[in-house]
Amino acid sequence: MTTDSMIIRRSLEEPSAFAELFERHAGPIGRFAAQRVGAESAKDVLSETFLIAFRKRATFDTAWDSAVPWLFGIASRVIHKQRTREARHWRSVVASATVAESHAPSGAERADERADAVAGVQALSARLAALSARDRETLLLYAWGDLTYEQIAVALDVPVGTVRSRLNRVRKRLGAQETQTTREEESNGRTVEQGA
Template identity: 65%
Template structure:
């Protein structure tokens, strides 16, 4: 099987070859973008991501066999540029939750694992929206982008240790926020639900 790196190298002299990179990764980018900004804006993210990738294919680091982290990094930056209003983005999350299972057979095989992550994230939307952008990006690339720490580091151009510390900080903050909300519920006579 030809690596993404080999295809991108070939596309420098044969531009149509880049279509194979699109075919390999468009579904994953579309799923991630739809979860971040909604289905309609997500399609714009996909288009813009691959247009930028095509234009910048000459600067691709060929020490990476897969273009996935590079493409997710581009998509994350496109999302930042496209969304001017965080409120609009987070209203789209509820609608995007149903999109996750509608994107192909390879996702179907992993749907159960992703459903657990999606179910845990949906109730946390407001708390996730309040996270600093860099922490939120790491969390969502991990949870929705199905990326390893190493791939996230490449996508965001940060060291792997930074990815680990940001995820750790997010987990601590979300846990602390959950405990604080639980205490508020106790004070108002409501039962406290224990969350993950």
């Protein structure tokens, strides 16, 4: 099997060979970007990511067989430049969830389900927004990018220990928020039934 490293080396002599790298990895990079900045902006992130990768392909460390961490690192930096768009996306998610809640069909059970879904989207958006940019980036590379700790370290150009400590901090913070949310729900008479 041809490795990403081999494709990149070949593309230095034959630039059109780089298209194979795009075909291999555009899907995961595009999905990651869409989850971060929305579908429309993701197209721009994807294009810019591969344009930068193409221009900087001579700097790729060919000791790595896979270009995935390198590409996710480029994508993360492109997304970082588009923080304003990301913030706008999360605000629109919350707003659309609120609009969806106000247009819920009749029927108490269906309305309750929709209200719970809206509350979940709003809570997730708020929790992500409350994280530092570094912690959020690390979490999203892990959760949405499906990268290993080592790949995240390469993508963000940080030691693996930093990735571990960031994810641990995020887990503790999100766990504390979940506990607080559960307490608030219980005090408002909304509890989750066990085994339901």
